[in-house]
Each structure stands twice: as C-alpha cells, then as structure tokens.
Amino acid sequence: MALFEYLINGLLFGATYSLVAIGFTLIFGVLNRLNIAHGATIMVSAFAGAYVSLRFGGKASYGVLVAAFVVSIIVGALLGILVRTVAFAPLRNASPLAPFVTSAAVTLILEEAFVLISRRVPLFSPEFTQFPSPLENLVFFAGPVLIRGVYVVIFVVAVCLMALLHWWITWTRTGRAIRSVEENPTVSWLLGINVRRVEVTVFAVASAIAGAAGCLIGVAMGTVGPFMGANLLLTGFVIIVLAGLGSLRGAMICGLIVGVIEMTIVGLVSASMKEAVLFVILFAVLLVRPQGLFAGPEARRD
C-alpha cells in the first residue's frame, strides 16, 4: 500500500516538475540555448508569492493564496524578460558558452541577493521562509491511501496550465509563430515573423510558467529558500533530456514520470539517493537514446 501512496503522491507532485521543464524546453526550442537562470526565476517568484501570503495573512484565506499565485506569475514573466534582455539578447552572435555564463551569473546574483534579502527583510527567515497556505493540513484518504490535499490542488492547477499552454501553442497565431521559429528562425524571419518579439514572448511565457511552478512548489513544501532553484534546475535537466530537448508534450509526461520515480526512491530507499538515481537514468538515456524518449527520428543531437 505504501508503494501505491508513493506512486499517487509522486504523480501529483510531478506535475510541478512538468511545469518547470516546459518553461525550460520552450526557451531551448526557440533559442537553442539553456537558460540557467530558470531555476533562479522559480526561486524569486516563489519568494514573491510567499511575501504576499505572509504579508496579507495567507494562512486562512484562499483569496490571498490566489493573489500570491498571480503575483508569482507576474514576477516570473517580468524576470524572464529581464533575463533575456540582460543575458541573451546582447550575445546573439557569440559562442554558445557566453549566454550559458551570463545566465549562470544572473543565477549567482539572484541567489546571493535573496540570501541577503531573506536575512534582512523581517518577514522572511534566513534559511527557509514559511509559505503559509490554508491547504497545509488538508489530508484525505482514497480508500486506505493517504493523499495530501495540497498535492491534488497543485496537480489540478498545473494540468489546467499545461492544457492552456498546449491550446495556445497549437491554435493561436503566436503559437504557430513560436513553432515556426523553433523549426527555422531564418526562414521564419523571411516569412515576416518578428523573431525578436517571439523570443520576448517565449521568455515571458516560459518564465511565467516557472513562476507558477515556484508558487505551487512553495505551497506544497510550505517553505521557500534562496537555493531551491538549483535542485529544480537539475531536475529540469533530467526531464528535458528524457523528453528530448524541445519536446513540450514529452516534458509534460516526463515531469510526471520523474515525480513518481523520485517519490518512490525517497520512500523506499533514501532521500539522498534520489538525485543519483535520476542522474544515472539521465546518463543512460543520453547514451542509448540521445534524442529523448518522445522526439521523432529527425531530432538532432547537437
């Protein structure tokens, strides 16, 4: 029965990983660059949500929780545009190493800044800041299986967001523009697509999703901390490799898979082994099937 519990809770929590990976993979698809600052974006938005919740008494009110969620999304989107402006736009023609370094530097700046902020702002606490929510103690049983209510809520919210994104990418004009830029930026530009605007949009949307993920993870964990983004970034790496870089649907599914694997290992083996197992899987997938589990045969490896 315990195993069943891990599976269910892993699946539910894995939805937030899907959100993390989607934002990552969207940016990679359009720019062909990894955004190392994605983890820091998640962390900052989670802090923004926690601030709203702490400031306006989010312990008891669902309204404040919704407000915190919206604030997280907005902060994420703004931060994404900022990251693009600072770390990616000026280095369009430089080697791939340069944007890697600049986005890593942005990560360093944000992490160190939030170490200071969480020490100095009285609402926050130095190591882990509380993220109060009315969902904290909500627990119910499906038969003999214990399910945390907060997991159900974040799962539903995450799936709704993913459905919305999927619709947007598939059916809207902007979504089509994004897909064509992913396919071939130069030809898209020749066909009159404003590639620059597509990039800004993608950064804003991907980082807004990261913001949503940050808020949901903060609510689920009950705490946020300056270094929460680094681990999520590494989990995001594993997911997008499993899915195949640039594959949105794969990222959604693999997020859930990784959630299940992680929860099962934490439950059955030990918490410190979960990263090792995930990275061994990543390594194996890269060697056996570098294009990922969900990419078509035409996918490139470099």
Place this chain on the structure above:
Amino acid sequence: MSYIVSILELGGLNVLLALSVYATLKVGQFSLAQVGFWSIGAYGAGMLTTLYGVPLGPALLVCGAVCAVIGILLGYPCLRIKGIYLALATIAFSEVVRVFFHNFKHQVERAGKLVGPDASLGFRGIEVQTAWPQILVAVVVVVCVFAWIERSRLGLSANAVREDETAAACAGVNIVALKVGMFAFGAFVAGVGGGLYSTYISFVNSDNFGFHLALISIFFVSVGGTERFYGPVIGAMLLTALPEVLRFAGDFRMVVYGVIVLVLMLLFPRGLADEARARAVAWWQARQLRTVERSGP
C-alpha cells in the same frame, strides 16, 4: 604578506581547475565533469595521505591516473553526444560523484582518533601537506604542458577538431583518440588539482563540489578566454582575487562579483585574453599597413 600568498595559492588551485576545463574545450567539448574528477582527487588524495600514510607526490599521481582512467571510460561513450547534451551528461556524472561521497563513510583509527570521510559531515582532519611550493610546481608543469601542446601538431589537430570536426577527420586527424585523450588529460589535471586542494585546505565536503562549483569553473575559463591556454590562467587568478578586492562591499560581495562576471562577459564575450590578443593583432596589422603606405611612392 601571508594573506597575499594564500590568495595566490587558492588562485593556483583554481588555475588547475580552469585548465582542466580548458583541456576538453580545446577539442570543442563543453564538459562539466571536471568537478566530479576534482572531488575524486580531493577525497582520494586525502584518504591516501592521511589514512594510509602515502607521500603526497605518489598520492597525487595515483589520483590523477585514476581520474584519467575514469575520464577515458566516461569520455569514450560521451563521444556520441556533444554540445548541450555533453554538458548535461557530464553534470550528471559530477552529481553522481557528489551523491556517492555524500553517502561515503570510511573511517580508520589514526593516533587514537577516527579519521576519514564521514558521509554528509564531510572529511575532516586531512593532513596539511600542500603549500605554495607544491602548487607552484603543479601549475608550472601543467602550464608548460599546455604551452607545448599549443605549439605542437597535437594543438593544431585540436584546433582543427574544434573548428570543424568533419574537415579535421578528412585531413587525417584521429578524432576519437584526440577527444578521449584530451578528456583524460583534463581529468588527470582535475584529479591532481583536487588532491592538492584537499591536502591544502584540510577539510572537504562533497556538498561544496556541486553544480555551483561547476558553474564557477566555467566562469574562470570563459571570463579569461577559451582560445589560448593563458586565458583560463588569467580568468582563474582574476576571479579568485576579485572577492578579496570586493571586501569593501561587505555582504553584497558575491552579488557584486556576479554583476562583474556578467558585465565582463557582455563586454568581452570571447574572454579577456582572447579579446586583448585580437585587438593587439588588429592594431599591429593597422600599423604595418600605415608603414607600408608611408613608404610608398
């Protein structure tokens, strides 16, 4: 005075880390595995010297050799993948090593006390055997090897592989041997560097050898420059001294550090050394041209 020496010592250790990253970049491979080799070297040398009384020199060579062998084993399958995928595979390696040492407990009684790696608490009480002379020797030797590689056929082939793999293969360069060889050499340097680090600092913890250190090692190389061996040397020395210079900024030191790295990268995307070299060459050519014009009819 000892303060400046200690900064130079740390700088020297960081130069070794940066050069090991550079060894793989030289053949166009972007590897984050160096941190993994660094921690293998650090733990290995610490255990060999402190627990089993092996002298420092042989211990370092053993660690370097072990890392080189692991480098070959890791580098060979990794030939199939490149670019971002290689970066992700190698960070996976580093993380697995980190988790391994995070759970690794092996203690031996020495002089009535238990010493050795104590899982998540880290490895305390490593005998301090390294100071500036050892570091200086290691740095000089490694730099000389790189300078020699740069001027030899090996360096030319490496540059060819970095610029265009297919063309290099057509010209008769053995790509597999070259890539795996450079990967193993980078691993060797990182293993030795890690060993020097642990016997210098006397305490290591696997948690300090994570993704963060991997990013810092990339900072060293890319701020300095990736085209010639003196780029990483300059980058590592500069970025080691920077936090010390920034002491006036107090708590904001690391934030300012990040901002400076960001700005340097935006201003000189090719790295300081390479940008300076390119400008010097351009200036020299312009001067030559002027001389020719002046001496004309």
